[in-house]
Amino acid sequence: MPGGRRLLGGGTLMRAAVFHGQGDVRIESLPEPEPGPGEVAIRVAHNGLCGSDLHEYAAGPLFVPTAPHPLTGAVLPIVLGHEFAGTVAAVGAGVTSVRDGDRVCVEPIYRCEDCPACATGAYNLCRSVAFHGLQAHGGGLCEATVVPERTVHPLPESVSLELGALVEPMAVAMHAVRRHHLEGGTAVVFGAGPIGIGVWHALRAHGVDDVLVAEPAVARRAAIAALGARVLDVDSRDPVEQVMEATGGVGAEVVFDAAGVPAAILAGLRCVRPRGAVVSVAVYGSTVAVDPNQLLSTEATWTGSLAYTGEDFRAVIDLMARGHYVIEGWVQHVDLDRLVDDGLEAMAAGRVTKVLVDVGAPP
Amino acid sequence: MPGGRRLLGGGTLMRAAVFHGQGDVRIESLPEPEPGPGEVAIRVAHNGLCGSDLHEYAAGPLFVPTAPHPLTGAVLPIVLGHEFAGTVAAVGAGVTSVRDGDRVCVEPIYRCEDCPACATGAYNLCRSVAFHGLQAHGGGLCEATVVPERTVHPLPESVSLELGALVEPMAVAMHAVRRHHLEGGTAVVFGAGPIGIGVWHALRAHGVDDVLVAEPAVARRAAIAALGARVLDVDSRDPVEQVMEATGGVGAEVVFDAAGVPAAILAGLRCVRPRGAVVSVAVYGSTVAVDPNQLLSTEATWTGSLAYTGEDFRAVIDLMARGHYVIEGWVQHVDLDRLVDDGLEAMAAGRVTKVLVDVGAPP
Numbered sequence: 093m094p095g096g097r098r099l100l101g102g103g104t105l106m107r108a109a110v111f112h113g114q115g116d117v118r119i120e121s122l123p124e125p126e127p128g129p130g131e132v133a134i135r136v137a138h139n140g141l142c143g144s145d146l147h148e149y150a151a152g153p154l155f156v157p158t159a160p161h162p163l164t165g166a167v168l169p170i171v172l173g174h175e176f177a178g179t180v181a182a183v184g185a186g187v188t189s190v191r192d193g194d195r196v197c198v199e200p201i202y203r204c205e206d207c208p209a210c211a212t213g214a215y216n217l218c219r220s221v222a223f224h225g226l227q228a229h230g231g232g233l234c235e236a237t238v239v240p241e242r243t244v245h246p247l248p249e250s251v252s253l254e255l256g257a258l259v260e261p262m263a264v265a266m267h268a269v270r271r272h273h274l275e276g277g278t279a280v281v282f283g284a285g286p287i288g289i290g291v292w293h294a295l296r297a298h299g300v301d302d303v304l305v306a307e308p309a310v311a312r313r314a315a316i317a318a319l320g321a322r323v324l325d326v327d328s329r330d331p332v333e334q335v336m337e338a339t340g341g342v343g344a345e346v347v348f349d350a351a352g353v354p355a356a357i358l359a360g361l362r363c364v365r366p367r368g369a370v371v372s373v374a375v376y377g378s379t380v381a382v383d384p385n386q387l388l389s390t391e392a393t394w395t396g397s398l399a400y401t402g403e404d405f406r407a408v409i410d411l412m413a414r415g416h417y418v419i420e421g422w423v424q425h426v427d428l429d430r431l432v433d434d435g436l437e438a439m440a441a442g443r444v445t446k447v448l449v450d451v452g453a454p455p
Numbered sequence: 456m457p458g459g460r461r462l463l464g465g466g467t468l469m470r471a472a473v474f475h476g477q478g479d480v481r482i483e484s485l486p487e488p489e490p491g492p493g494e495v496a497i498r499v500a501h502n503g504l505c506g507s508d509l510h511e512y513a514a515g516p517l518f519v520p521t522a523p524h525p526l527t528g529a530v531l532p533i534v535l536g537h538e539f540a541g542t543v544a545a546v547g548a549g550v551t552s553v554r555d556g557d558r559v560c561v562e563p564i565y566r567c568e569d570c571p572a573c574a575t576g577a578y579n580l581c582r583s584v585a586f587h588g589l590q591a592h593g594g595g596l597c598e599a600t601v602v603p604e605r606t607v608h609p610l611p612e613s614v615s616l617e618l619g620a621l622v623e624p625m626a627v628a629m630h631a632v633r634r635h636h637l638e639g640g641t642a643v644v645f646g647a648g649p650i651g652i653g654v655w656h657a658l659r660a661h662g663v664d665d666v667l668v669a670e671p672a673v674a675r676r677a678a679i680a681a682l683g684a685r686v687l688d689v690d691s692r693d694p695v696e697q698v699m700e701a702t703g704g705v706g707a708e709v710v711f712d713a714a715g716v717p718a719a720i721l722a723g724l725r726c727v728r729p730r731g732a733v734v735s736v737a738v739y740g741s742t743v744a745v746d747p748n749q750l751l752s753t754e755a756t757w758t759g760s761l762a763y764t765g766e767d768f769r770a771v772i773d774l775m776a777r778g779h780y781v782i783e784g785w786v787q788h789v790d791l792d793r794l795v796d797d798g799l800e801a802m803a804a805g806r807v808t809k810v811l812v813d814v815g816a817p818p
Contacts (some may be wrong), residue, residue: 130721199537207704208703208704208705208706208728208729209729210715211730212730214729214730214754216754217729217730217752217753217754223726232634234498241780246717293487340571341570341571342571343571349747357747363569364578365578366571366572366575367575367577367580369756372747372750372751373751374747375748375751376747376748377748379744379745380744380745380746380747381742381744382742382743382744382745383739383742383743384712384720384739384743384759385737385738385739385759386736386759387735387757387758387759388735388736388738388759388760388761389761390580390759391577391579391634391755391758391759391760391761392758392759393756393757393758394750394756394757394758395750395754395756395757396747396748396749396751396752396753396754396755397751397754398751399756400751
């Protein structure tokens with residue numbers, strides 16, 4: 093099996109979604125892993141599909157290593173899945189923070205603890221960073237997975253396993269919102285996919301009520317409008333013009349690019365207020381032709397946001413426990429066996445916003 | 456005469472450098488202006504030549520308006536010059552802060568006082584901003600010029616008129632250094648022209664002793680090395696590699712682009728530390744193909760710095776009064792009559808770093 097994980101016991105077989113290369117994700121039977129010292133085995137209930145999973149499927153291997161990863165040793169083929177929640181099935185020696193039956197989600201980052209970023213606590217920027225289910229073996233798209241104890245976040249009783257599987261993408265968005273010190277004003281979000289929706293929720297949690305959203309896909313636009321966002325008319329008018337109108341000519345306090353297309357960055361740099369911020373949270377596939385004079389004329393800052401740390405996870409879980417996150421209208425469930433056709437292919441075709449793959453029944 | 460300025464008195468003629476269009480700067484005889492209410496007439500001692508002046512001469516009109524400027528009404532032809540110091544020759548009605556004979560320099564910004572930027576005090580970002588000697592009539596490259604009282608900064612006794620003429624470019628650099636909250640560490644400056652040299656001085660004033668400079672021109676490199684900067688070998692090695700070596704693999708706390716070439720921005724984004732800052736202070740002539748993933752992987756911020764406010768002027772004048780600025784090795788004097796050949800053309804050919812045009816003898 094990939095990575096040579098120890099067995100959970102008795103050589104029981106489980107279903108797993110294994111990425112072998114471009115367009116090649118197979119549901120295979122693999123022996124269940126068992127936890128080593130300091131590790132936790134989790135029976136996965138739901139695992140969300142991420143844009144990264146789709147990118148691997150459509151054009152990979154990209155993040156998935158083709159030579160052993162320097163930190164984890166993982167290499168293609170890889171069990172996919174890094175957004176998951178489930179119940180603890182077994183714990184290894186020395187594990188004290190969770191026990192069998194606990195409902196948990198996982199912060200799927202492995203880091204070196206040794207580089208300049210790790211030294212400052214910004215381990216999301218670790219130079220050897222690896223994500224479970226992409227650059228480490230045994231992702232969440234299988235019935236049981238083993239992770240280090242420190243990556244496990246217990247879920248309060250009021251947070252369902254369904255919500256738990258959404259903590260990871262919502263933490264990505266929370267981290268992005270925390271990259272800029274908010275002082276009120278108008279926020280603009282380009283892209284109403286799961287991250288854009290997460291940015292909307294995180295902004296609201298930070299007291300920002302005036303959120304304008306630019307999203308070309310009609311279904312996504314309707315979904316975020318139903319949540320309460322003001323959607324811009326991107327079909328017939330320049331979004332920059334609309335942001336300027338909506339802000340009395342000042343521009344937005346902060347702009348998030350959760351779209352990952354050059355047009356979003358370029359519009360964002362044009363509609364941000366003097367000394368405001370543009371935050372890129374989308375991964376790009378190409379360069380963007382930016383005019384630096386644009387940054388001079390506003391003294392705005394452009395920054396990036398990558399993943400999250402535990403602080404973001406805890407903030408999202410806490411908000412979920414208080415009923416802050418609404419998942420009606422943008423989340424669909426798919427069985428593990430239908431992962432490719434109803435999950436990855438449906439995402440590629442733009443038929444779905446967020447797919448949660450049902451891996452195992454909750455206990 | 457351009458702009459129809461009032462006469463300083465008696466119809467006396469004076470020499471002035473008038474920009475008529477690309478490659479066409481003429482030393483002409485114009486009647487001396489006299490100050491209206493709230494205005495100050497200054498006999499100019501020295502006026503520095505700026506990259507903007509060269510750009511106008513080589514490829515303009517660029518900043519110089521070809522239709523009346525919305526704020527100042529100025530239009531081509533224009534008397535050039537926005538970096539100058541001199542002595543007060545006359546004051547208009549109501550002027551109280553200076554009097555005849557005072558030695559002063561000028562913060563050459565006109566602003567609307569009405570736009571969102573002006574409302575926050577960031578009038579350097581005024582949407583109608585105009586600069587004396589570019590978008591307002593009667594620049595410093597003439598024997599007498601008239602400016603609003605609020606733009607006049609008195610010079611302490613220990614600051615020469617020569618230094619006074621350098622306050623403006625040094626304030627540009629001071630403003631750039633203040634765009635990022637410095638917490639020690641290594642700074643990198645791309646470009647050792649007058650602004651790069653100003654950034655070096657401003658960094659030192661902020662307690663940053665470790666400054667690495669990347670500059671391809673040998674003479675400029677020698678000049679800033681003589682001031683005490685560590686210069687990188689940009690002829691045979693990648694500057695990014697050298698910054699990484701010099702910082703133990705961490706990267707620079709802050710990078711300044713005072714070069715205005717895409718290679719500087721792209722290298723800057725690669726050698727900045729996690730969550731550090733890249734500050735663009737150079738005006739660009741083209742777009743730059745930036746990979747947004749570069750900003751994601753470091754969560755660095757990229758921002759621009761435009762001109763200055765009075766605070767920057769006061770900070771520079773105060774440091775000059777304390778002997779902080781060294782001008783040996785990078786400043787050359789040229790007579791107004793030799794402005795084109797020994798000033799603008801010498802700059803275009805890279806023969807000089809900073810030219811101060813001697814307009815009138817100091818009293």
